[in-house]
Amino acid sequence: MKIIDIKVATVPIKSKISNAYIDFSKMTAAVVAIVTDVIRDGKRVVGYGFNSNGRYAPTGLLQERFIPRLLEAESTDVLNDAETNFDPHKIWNVLMTGEKPGGHGERSVAVGTLDMAVWDAVSKVEEQPLYQLLADRYRGGEVDEKVFVYAAGGYYQPGKGLEELKNEMKNYLNLGYSVVKMKIGGTSLEDDLHRIESVLEVVKDGSCLAVDVNGRFDLDTAIKYAERLEPYQLFWYEEVGDPLDYALQAELSKHYKHSMATGENLFSMQDARNLIRYGGMRPDRDYLQFDCALSYGLVEYLRIIDMLKEHGWSPRRCIPHGGHQMSLNIAAGLGLGGNESYPGVFEPFGGFADHLPVENGYVRLPEVPGIGFETKSELRNLLHSIAV
Known part of the structure; x- marks a missing residue:
């Protein structure tokens, strides 16, 4: 069981709306797809994630730091102890390797985007809705x-x-x-x-x-x-x-x-x-x-x-x-x-x-x-x- 690829793209969120601080005419979002070698119901398991509106796409951080770390990690660093699924907590530790405490700006958005995709993949491997997996x-x-x-x-x-x-x-x-x-x-x-x-x-x-x-x-x-x-x-x-x-x-x-x-x-x-x-x-x-x-x-x-x-x-x-x-x-x-x-x-x-x-x-x-x-x-x- 392994991650075989991680794809990322920047998608525009174009709108003429504004709040008291900013307008959204040039707002973007990063979208990631974590491709695994796991097959469920005849299809390859892919976990998807994106960042919320209001923060620009952290695509550079994803490409330069966080995605390479995850792809280079050993299987023991990303799988649960039984090696039956990916472990979001272990993966989080991989992503934050070499990161100093504090400075929670845009890197928190990059990690959050990947974390969303990880949980999507984990619950698909378990063949459960994420809400049920979390409740269990x-x-x-x-x-x-x-x-x-x-x-x-x-x-x-x-x-x-x-x-x-x-x-x-x-x-x-x-x-x-x-x-x-x-x-x-x-x-x-x-x-x-x-x-x-x-x-x-x-x-x-x-x-x-x-x-x-x-x-x-x-x-x-x-x-x-x-x-x-x-x-x-x-x-x-x-x-x-x-x-x-x-x-x-x-x-x-x-x-x-x-x-x-x-x-x-x-x-x-x-x-x-x-x-x-x-x-x-x-x-x-x-x-x-x-x-x-x-x-x-x-x-x-x-x-x-x-x-x-x-x-x-x-x-x-x-x-x-x-x-x-x-x-x-x-x-x-x-x-x-x-x-x-x-x-x-x-x-x-x-x-x-x-x-x-x-x-x-x-x-x-x-x-x-x-x-x-x-x-x-x-x-x-x-x-x-x-x-x-």
Whole structure:
């Protein structure tokens, strides 16, 4: 049993949308295919992975450092002790050989991309859905049959006024979502409040709307918004300041009593732990958005979950960023609180199985081996083109 090839490609994610910090007109993603010599159901097992939106493709790091390390590794360094499958934890150690601690920027994205493909291959070798494999290994076999998902949208876009924003949110509700999210912080406070109130005309109440600042605010602005947002009783107030400004987050928690969310731009267990230690996050109401595809993969995410439990946090407070099927499998298999979704945005990477609709804010997972990428037709076509 061995890895015989690893292919990588850079794929554009072109969109005119923007948040309070960046636009996505030149955004890219790296896609990898880990080709093995294992045959299941008459087909060669190939594991697929890609990085989440919001970070550019780490293709150079993959080609120059991480893929060569994995291809050069001995079989004892990548297989489990019984030599019946690949071992994601051993492979993670191979990938990180020679890497100093700290500096969790783009290399965490490269490792997370490969880690996704490894877990896809491992669960295909076992002929199990990844969520079931995770439940069997780490949760006594218990699987959540359906997962809460919310629709992330409401981006700033040329020519997009209040009516267009309202129609977008109506469409998400018609698709079966019960909670929607919109961007704020890219215009004035008064303009953002008009945008929020227009969406509140569409959704049931404030508990069905989350807002996302994408790290734009300083403390004074964060508090000014908090004072105006509090009466709406929103689902959450997200990533208000710089993701590494734990003092800002801690101070803001004194001024905003409702739920907040952050963590999508923290890329290691150590950074996640610093947020819990110093960021004033409240385990009874706040949410954590760590994204395994950006933060060294599921191997590191398991360490994050263990750390959270040690600090009195339930995995149910985790609702990962990214809107992809990897996080959906983790949510179902490890008992997280839900998953992000990007209906019609960042295609073909976002979204779930074609034949499983969102119903009352929840989605089920396909009963197929692996992560389930093959159940999403446009994504399947792209991934298979990489593996050729």
